[in-house]
Amino acid sequence: MTRLELPERFPALEREDENGRRYVHADAPGGTQVPVSVIEAMTSCLTTANASPNRVFLTSTETLGLMADSRVSVARFLDADPDDIVFGPNMTSLTWHFAHAFASRVSPGDNLVCTQLDHDANVAPWLAIAAARGADVRLLPIDPVTTRLRTELLSEFVDERTRLVAFTLCSNFTGTVTDPTPFVDAAAAVGAVSFADGVAAVGHAHVSQRRAGYDVLACSPYKWYGPHSGVLSIREHLRETLTPDRVRPAADAGPRRWERGMPSFEALAGVRAAVEYVESIGIDEMTAWEHVIAERALAHLAELENVQLYGLATADSRAPTLTFNVDNMAPKAVAQRLAVERVFVAAGHNYAIEPARALGLEVASGAVRMGFAHYHSLDEVDYACHTVADIAAQARIG
Ligand SMILES: Cc1ncc(COP(=O)(O)O)c(C=O)c1O
Numbered sequence: 001m002t003r004l005e006l007p008e009r010f011p012a013l014e015r016e017d018e019n020g021r022r023y024v025h026a027d028a029p030g031g032t033q034v035p036v037s038v039i040e041a042m043t044s045c046l047t048t049a050n051a052s053p054n055r056v057f058l059t060s061t062e063t064l065g066l067m068a069d070s071r072v073s074v075a076r077f078l079d080a081d082p083d084d085i086v087f088g089p090n091m092t093s094l095t096w097h098f099a100h101a102f103a104s105r106v107s108p109g110d111n112l113v114c115t116q117l118d119h120d121a122n123v124a125p126w127l128a129i130a131a132a133r134g135a136d137v138r139l140l141p142i143d144p145v146t147t148r149l150r151t152e153l154l155s156e157f158v159d160e161r162t163r164l165v166a167f168t169l170c171s172n173f174t175g176t177v178t179d180p181t182p183f184v185d186a187a188a189a190v191g192a193v194s195f196a197d198g199v200a201a202v203g204h205a206h207v208s209q210r211r212a213g214y215d216v217l218a219c220s221p222y223k224w225y226g227p228h229s230g231v232l233s234i235r236e237h238l239r240e241t242l243t244p245d246r247v248r249p250a251a252d253a254g255p256r257r258w259e260r261g262m263p264s265f266e267a268l269a270g271v272r273a274a275v276e277y278v279e280s281i282g283i284d285e286m287t288a289w290e291h292v293i294a295e296r297a298l299a300h301l302a303e304l305e306n307v308q309l310y311g312l313a314t315a316d317s318r319a320p321t322l323t324f325n326v327d328n329m330a331p332k333a334v335a336q337r338l339a340v341e342r343v344f345v346a347a348g349h350n351y352a353i354e355p356a357r358a359l360g361l362e363v364a365s366g367a368v369r370m371g372f373a374h375y376h377s378l379d380e381v382d383y384a385c386h387t388v389a390d391i392a393a394q395a396r397i398g
Contacts, residue, residue: 003377004289007280008035010375017342024343024380029172029200029321029350029371031222034270038226041273042266052262063265070268071255073275078198078217079208080233086258087268090230091199091220092121097258098216098232099125101242102193105163108134112164113157113192115140116358117149117171117178120351122197122218126166135163142358147174147311151182158186164193169201173352173369174311174359175294175321177201180212188213193238199223203278203373204319205287209233221267226274229267234258286374293372293381294320300385304392310359310367320372325361326392331368337391338368343384345370 012033016022025033045066051059053067068082075082088094106112112126116139123139130137138157141150149167158165165187170177180196187194196214198207203224209217217233234255244258251257278286294315301309306327312318326334335347349356349366356363370384 002379004281004285004374006035006375008037008277010035011039013375021342024376024384026343026345026370026372026376026380026384028373029175029223029319029369030346031228032203032225032373033375034225034227034274035277037277038270038273041269042227045266045269050265066265066268066272067263070272073272074221074231075233077275077278078202078219078231078233079210080217081236083254084209084233084235084239086232086234086239086255087263087271088230088232088259089264090222090228091197091218091232092230094230094232095121095195095197095218096125096128097244097260098195098234098242099129101244102164102238103129103133104243105193106130106133106135110135110161110163111138111159112136112166113138113140113154113162113186114166115149115168116142116354117147117174117176118166118168118197118352118354119172119199120353121199122166122168122195123354126164139354140167142176142355144359146313147171147176147355147359149178151179154182154186158190158192160190162187162190162192164195166195166197168197169207170198170204170319171311171352171355172200172321173350173355173367174323175200175319175371176311177205177317177319180214184213187215200319200321203283203286204290206283209235221271221274224274225277227264227267227270229264229271231271232258281374289374290320290372291315293376293378294318294322296378296381297322297370297372297385300382301388304389306396307388307392320376322370323367324370324388325367326388326395329391329395331365334368334388334391338384338387341387343370343387345384 049059049062053064071082071085167183194214195216198219202219222228331347346369
C-alpha cells in the first residue's frame, strides 16, 4: 500500500503547476488541507442559514442547532463534555483569554509550571500572568538528545504553591509526543490546574480528556482538516467558577460565557464536518498510516551525512513531523530550494522558541520542518526526502 484510501477529495491537493505537476503540501503542522465535505458544510451554512441565534425565525433556530451540534461533535472527538467546549478564533486567543481569567487564582509567591517543549502560546500567557501577579514560572526541561520532557524532575518542579501545570501533548517543532499522566497527576496532587496543549496532537492520535483528566484541553481544528478556529475544553469546576472578561448581557453559565461575541458559524459548520471526516476513516487508521509515513521519512533523512535530524530517532511516540538542518545552509534557504521543487515546508522556530533554544539552535533561524498528514502517499514522502537529499548533496559539494 502506498497511500491510505481517502473517502473524499482534497481539492487543494489537486492544484498543479504550469507543467501539470502537483505540489507536496508538507506543512501540515502549520495547517492541514480540507476535504470537500468541510468546504461544502461551510458554503451551505453561508448560503442557507446565515443568521444570528436566539431569534424567532427558521434560519436562526438552525444556527442555534448548529452551535449545539458542533459542541457535541467536538466533545465526541475529544472524549469530553459538550458543555465544556468553547469555540474561538484560534488556540492562542483562547489561551490568553483563559489565562486572564485564571490570573485571579495566582498570588505573589505562587508558581506556574510550563515546559521547554511547548509552543509559545502555552508559555507566554503564563509568563504574563505570573509577572502581573508576582508569581514564578518554572520551565521543565527536555533531554536535548531525545527531545522528551524530563518528567522525572516534576516532583522538584511542582509543589504546594503551584497553581497550574501547562504542557503539550505533542511538540509542533519536533513531533515528540508526551504522556499526559505524570503532568495531570503532579497537578492533581497539589490541587493545581492541568492545561494540555493538544494542537499538534489532536488529529494525529486519539485524545481523551475524560481518560487523561486534564482540566483544560486546547486544540485548533485547522490542524485536523477543519477551518481556521480554536477550541478549549474547560472542565466545569473551572468553566463555571472563573470569571472571563465578558459583556454584561452575555450568558452567565455554560460554554457561551467564555465565547466573546458571535462565533464564526461557518467555521462551526466546518469543524463539525471535519470531525465527521476523521470519523469516516477512523483516527486509529490515520495514526497507523502516519506511523508508516514517519518511519519512511526518518529512514530517508537519517542516512544523509550532512543533515542533522532533531527529535526521536524512531517513529514511535511521534507525529509525522520531521525537523532537520542541512549543514552550512540556512533553514530558510533549504525551504526555498524545496519550494522551487514543489515541496512546501516551514522553516524557522515555528513559535516554538523554547524547544529551538533547548536544542541549541539559533532561535531566529530555527530549523526546517517537514510535516505530513494521513493524506500523503509514500511516493510524495519519497519525493520530498529525495529532494532534501539532492539539496544536501549540492550543499556538500558547493
Ligand atoms: C503546538 C501548538 N500550540 C499552539 C499553537 C497555536 O495555535 P493557534 O494558531 O490556533 O493559535 C500552535 C500553532 O501552530 C501549535 O502548533
